[in-house]
Amino acid sequence: MTEVTLSQVVKKYGQHQAVHGIDLDIHDGEFVVLVGPSGCGKSTTLRMIAGLEDISGGEVAIGGRVVNDLPPRERNISMVFQNYALYPHMTVRENLGFSLRIAKQPEAEIAKAVDEAASILGLNELMDRKPAALSGGQRQRVAMGRAIVRHPDVFLFDEPLSNLDAKLRTQMRVEIKKLHQKVESTIIYVTHDQVEAMTLADRIVLMRDGHIVQVGTPLELFNTPVDTFVATFIGSPPMNLVDGVVRQGQITLDGGITVPVPVTAGALREGQAVKFGFRADNLMPVGHAVEDEGAVYELDLPVTLTEPLGTETLLFTKMAGGEVQAKMFNPRPVAPGEQLRFRLMLDKCHVFDATSGLAVRG
Amino acid sequence: MTRRRLPEWFVLLLPAIIVIAAVVLIPLLFSLYSSFTPYKLTRPSTLWKWVGTYNYEKILSDAKFWAAFGRTVLFLTIVLNLELLLGLGIALMMNKVTWGQRTLRTILMFPMMFSPILVGFQFKFIFNDNIGLVNNVLQSMGFDAALPWLVDGKLAMFSIMFAEIWMSTSVFAILILAGLFAMPRDPLEAAKVDGCTPWQSFRHITLPFLMPFIYIAMTIRSLDVARAYDIVQIMTGGGPARRTELLWTLMSRTGYVDARMGLANAMGYVSIILSILFTIYFFRKLSAARAELGMAG
Numbered sequence: 001m002t003e004v005t006l007s008q009v010v011k012k013y014g015q016h017q018a019v020h021g022i023d024l025d026i027h028d029g030e031f032v033v034l035v036g037p038s039g040c041g042k043s044t045t046l047r048m049i050a051g052l053e054d055i056s057g058g059e060v061a062i063g064g065r066v067v068n069d070l071p072p073r074e075r076n077i078s079m080v081f082q083n084y085a086l087y088p089h090m091t092v093r094e095n096l097g098f099s100l101r102i103a104k105q106p107e108a109e110i111a112k113a114v115d116e117a118a119s120i121l122g123l124n125e126l127m128d129r130k131p132a133a134l135s136g137g138q139r140q141r142v143a144m145g146r147a148i149v150r151h152p153d154v155f156l157f158d159e160p161l162s163n164l165d166a167k168l169r170t171q172m173r174v175e176i177k178k179l180h181q182k183v184e185s186t187i188i189y190v191t192h193d194q195v196e197a198m199t200l201a202d203r204i205v206l207m208r209d210g211h212i213v214q215v216g217t218p219l220e221l222f223n224t225p226v227d228t229f230v231a232t233f234i235g236s237p238p239m240n241l242v243d244g245v246v247r248q249g250q251i252t253l254d255g256g257i258t259v260p261v262p263v264t265a266g267a268l269r270e271g272q273a274v275k276f277g278f279r280a281d282n283l284m285p286v287g288h289a290v291e292d293e294g295a296v297y298e299l300d301l302p303v304t305l306t307e308p309l310g311t312e313t314l315l316f317t318k319m320a321g322g323e324v325q326a327k328m329f330n331p332r333p334v335a336p337g338e339q340l341r342f343r344l345m346l347d348k349c350h351v352f353d354a355t356s357g358l359a360v361r362g
Numbered sequence: 363m364t365r366r367r368l369p370e371w372f373v374l375l376l377p378a379i380i381v382i383a384a385v386v387l388i389p390l391l392f393s394l395y396s397s398f399t400p401y402k403l404t405r406p407s408t409l410w411k412w413v414g415t416y417n418y419e420k421i422l423s424d425a426k427f428w429a430a431f432g433r434t435v436l437f438l439t440i441v442l443n444l445e446l447l448l449g450l451g452i453a454l455m456m457n458k459v460t461w462g463q464r465t466l467r468t469i470l471m472f473p474m475m476f477s478p479i480l481v482g483f484q485f486k487f488i489f490n491d492n493i494g495l496v497n498n499v500l501q502s503m504g505f506d507a508a509l510p511w512l513v514d515g516k517l518a519m520f521s522i523m524f525a526e527i528w529m530s531t532s533v534f535a536i537l538i539l540a541g542l543f544a545m546p547r548d549p550l551e552a553a554k555v556d557g558c559t560p561w562q563s564f565r566h567i568t569l570p571f572l573m574p575f576i577y578i579a580m581t582i583r584s585l586d587v588a589r590a591y592d593i594v595q596i597m598t599g600g601g602p603a604r605r606t607e608l609l610w611t612l613m614s615r616t617g618y619v620d621a622r623m624g625l626a627n628a629m630g631y632v633s634i635i636l637s638i639l640f641t642i643y644f645f646r647k648l649s650a651a652r653a654e655l656g657m658a659g
Binding site: 050051052071072073077078079081083084085086087088089098099102103130131132133146150156 | 546548549551552553554555556557558559562566567570571654655656
């Protein structure tokens with residue numbers, strides 16, 4: 001059983017504090033993704049778990065053992081780096097077997113473990129090549145193979161796909177997910193790409209400025225974001241946010257549109273400035289909407305720009321002075337400037353306090 | 363009338379050919395020719411007397427030449443290896459320095475800025491058995507005997523090597539430091555996670571990466587040390603009684619003191635083989651090390 005527990009973990013670089021007292025429990029066999037914009041402290045946190053950065057305060061425990069003062073080699077972890085970090089002077093075979101050879105395992109066992117890892121990742125053809133003779137995707141696979149030969153307690157991935165092209169990235173994402181199903185180890189994965197986070201994670205840890213903003217399953221973060229940052233970070237396109245004010249139990253948006261409050265009335269006070277949030281998927285032209293239960297509010301909006309995506313078309317419209325994105329299913333061609341009638345799915349809308357950015361729920 | 367014109371490529375190369383011929387080719391051919399004559403600087407007419415391979419036969423059977431040859435090889439081996447070890451150590455330590463590294467790097471270059479002649483004089487003084495610094499220090503510490511640093515064969519060789527190493531270790535240090543700067547950090551971190559101790563990281567990751575830099579330094583320094591002359595000439599003059607005679611002090615003595623330029627040139631051609639062999643050896647090693655890292659084209 002390998003849980004990873006972070007309690008009040010702090011990282012300081014001189015005066016600058018990069019990570020502000022993080023608490024996190026990662027369960028055995030769980031796939032946790034740390035995601036956030038660059039500079040949010042996610043990589044630093046991962047490197048503290050790995051032992052590549054000193055921990056300035058708090059505790060990191062792996063499998064119940066506090067590892068703050070242990071060097072990486074005594075933590076039984078393995079790590080896949082963004083730049084692969086293969087040993088350039090060793091063949092693929094030597095790269096894969098290096099950690100076992102350092103641990104003075106018998107040669108026969110090394111060969112067996114290396115072959116096993118190679119066949120899991122389809123590296124058998126490449127065993128005698130040097131890293132310089134491999135493509136990006138192959139190098140990435142070797143880096144992953146090097147991580148799995150040791151059967152570590154925890155796998156750490158530091159933005160492993162960001163150096164690959166879009167197509168390969170999608171492909172490797174699937175391979176990583178399959179790998180997790182096969183090895184069933186705890187995985188902590190760092191990325192700045194919310195799509196990777198959504199598709200891979202059992203749980204997402206969303207970070208900003210050295211703080212954890214929200215922890216939850218991908219759908220929890222998608223459906224119930226705690227604040228406007230989570231709402232705009234998770235999901236593509238980002239959630240639409242429109243400024244408004246609470247008036248007589250309704251929300252009056254800038255520009256005069258009034259919508260019913262989608263949350264219990266008591267949670268809001270009269271005159272409160274709010275941000276009214278909804279996803280493009282919940283604003284659809286009449287006749288091109290996916291049928292859904294629940295309250296609907298209809299309104300007319302002008303289309304300024306269209307982005308056809310095949311099964312749907314992304315429509316850019318003006319609403320309450322701001323730009324808002326909508327989705328048209330079973331699309332037909334729409335000319336810019338055309339006025340359409342839209343259905344807004346009120347049950348899927350969110351209200352955030354304008355000053356704190358926090359979600360208001362009832 | 364048709365005039366034969368020189369091919370264009372030849373005309374274009376002609377300036378380069380003329381310069382190379384004047385500066386390199388003609389002196390080279392002249393010295394090669396004179397090594398087959400009994401040419402004496404004091405009697406120019408001897409230049410026209412052909413003696414065939416007489417000079418070479420004489421050298422190959424000359425114990426003094428082979429002693430100097432062997433001493434040069436020994437000198438090279440010891441000096442290069444010690445410079446490598448010291449340079450590597452200095453570079454590794456410098457790489458850890460976080461404050462004032464630029465200043466330190468400049469200071470590190472100081473010994474290279476002095477003329478070898480001056481370095482020779484300085485160490486001649488330091489190792490002087492009467493008034494030298496070393497013996498003074500030893501005596502003030504209670505050692506009674508004045509050690510004959512520049513007189514005893516072994517001590518004199520040690521003293522010369524010491525001066526040579528003092529002057530040129532920074533060549534290794536600077537080149538290896540450049541290698542350390544160029545080294546990617548990721549593989550070292552991967553090695554840490556893979557379970558390497560600091561020594562294992564150095565042995566399996568850092569050192570293989572540094573090998574090309576080490577071989578480049580080795581090549582440069584082997585050519586440098588193989589022609590060691592100035593420091594030796596100043597400190598001991600190859601003496602006393604030829605105990606510190608290296609190839610170049612022997613050659614210059616033969617050529618300019620004894621005026622037997624033909625014989626000296628023959629020695630030069632034999633000893634150049636030494637330099638060529640060292641160069642070939644280190645270049646082989648260099649390309650092997652580069653291929654190892656996947657750097658070869």
